[in-house]
Amino acid sequence: MRKTRTPAAQRRVAAVLATVLLAGSLVACGNSDTGGAADDGKITLGFSQVGAESGWRTANTTSIKDSASAAGIDLKFDDAQQKQENQIKAIRNYIQQKVDVIAFSPVVESGWDTVLKEAKDAKIPVILTDRSVDSADKSLYKTFLGSDFVKEGRLAGEWLVDNQKSATGPVNIVELQGTTGSAPANDRKKGFAEAIATNPNLKIVASQTGDFTRAGGKQVMEQFLKANPKIDVLFAHNDDMGLGALEAITAAGKVPGKDITIITVDAVKDGMQALADGKFNFIAECSPLLGPQLMDLAKKVHTGQEVPARIETEETTFTQTQAKEVLPNRKY
Numbered sequence: 126m127r128k129t130r131t132p133a134a135q136r137r138v139a140a141v142l143a144t145v146l147l148a149g150s151l152v153a154c155g156n157s158d159t160g161g162a163a164d165d166g167k168i169t170l171g172f173s174q175v176g177a178e179s180g181w182r183t184a185n186t187t188s189i190k191d192s193a194s195a196a197g198i199d200l201k202f203d204d205a206q207q208k209q210e211n212q213i214k215a216i217r218n219y220i221q222q223k224v225d226v227i228a229f230s231p232v233v234e235s236g237w238d239t240v241l242k243e244a245k246d247a248k249i250p251v252i253l254t255d256r257s258v259d260s261a262d263k264s265l266y267k268t269f270l271g272s273d274f275v276k277e278g279r280l281a282g283e284w285l286v287d288n289q290k291s292a293t294g295p296v297n298i299v300e301l302q303g304t305t306g307s308a309p310a311n312d313r314k315k316g317f318a319e320a321i322a323t324n325p326n327l328k329i330v331a332s333q334t335g336d337f338t339r340a341g342g343k344q345v346m347e348q349f350l351k352a353n354p355k356i357d358v359l360f361a362h363n364d365d366m367g368l369g370a371l372e373a374i375t376a377a378g379k380v381p382g383k384d385i386t387i388i389t390v391d392a393v394k395d396g397m398q399a400l401a402d403g404k405f406n407f408i409a410e411c412s413p414l415l416g417p418q419l420m421d422l423a424k425k426v427h428t429g430q431e432v433p434a435r436i437e438t439e440e441t442t443f444t445q446t447q448a449k450e451v452l453p454n455r456k457y
Contacts, residue, residue, distance in 0.1 A: 171219030173229035179365040184457035185413035192416025228252040233306035241265035274312030282320025300332035303362040342369030364396025400448040
């Protein structure tokens with residue numbers, strides 16, 4: 126015999142059913158086929174930074190964070206501390222979190238195909254910033270935003286060729302390289318070597334990594350000075366290593382900018398001050414202010430718009446006079 130429910134029991138059953146239906150609708154609203162968190166129209170960008178090894182990198186991070194906030198983008202930020210394994214872990218975390226877009230500045234050029242394939246399979250677009258990768262499969266990322274590092278090295282070398290055109294004997298050059306295997310270290314070295322090859326008097330007598338840090342620049346420059354009694358020129362792959370080298374040069378009783386001509390890359394404020402003071406002689410600019418362009422690209426790739434495979438930042442070079450002119454208004 127079937128038992129008839131009382132009105133009170135019927136109301137309790139109806140309430141339970143309503144709760145279940147409401148929960149189901151909330152779960153459905155929380156899903157996003159674009160891979161983001163809640164579907165509130167806000168893009169989630171996972172960004173893995175190389176580290177905080179220099180003034181340039183600090184300015185780059187600030188630009189990205191400020192630009193994300195201004196653009197209304199939810200930024201998930203990770204500092205890889207200059208270790209590739211940390212970046213790979215961060216990218217995999219972003220994939221698991223189902224962010225909308227992934228961007229990163231690769232610590233080194235090689236070894237990215239596997240994790241980038243994972244992002245592609247998850248249908249999460251990837252943007253490379255500042256540094257590129259050497260993958261043969263260009264479909265693993267949407268675009269690369271950054272500087273032409275070969276050009277920066279070439280500009281540094283061309284200035285030196287012109288500066289030393291009256292030299293009749295050997296001009297001994299020491300080179301402070303960036304992080305071994307990184308795109309800026311590889312490319313700046315290449316561009317500089319190509320440019321100075323036009324003058325047989327210009328000879329690199331020592332070349333070693335200072336890992337883009339002031340401490341590294343100082344330590345390696347001390348070694349250079351001990352091993353090479355005659356150093357005419359220092360080419361540092363970034364300002365911070367050049368600034369570290371200044372300490373070693375001064376401690377050795379030499380006058381930076383006079384006894385040793387110093388050429389660097391970046392043009393951060395401390396480097397520009399050294400140039401204005403005559404301690405550096407020439408800087409090829411590498412702008413860290415990539416944030417606004419990155420946020421614009423993130424919005425475009427998220428909505429499926431076509432973007433150029435390569436986007437180059439606009440940069441210039443500086444002599445002492447030019448540094449003095451622009452330094453008061455320098456943003457980084």
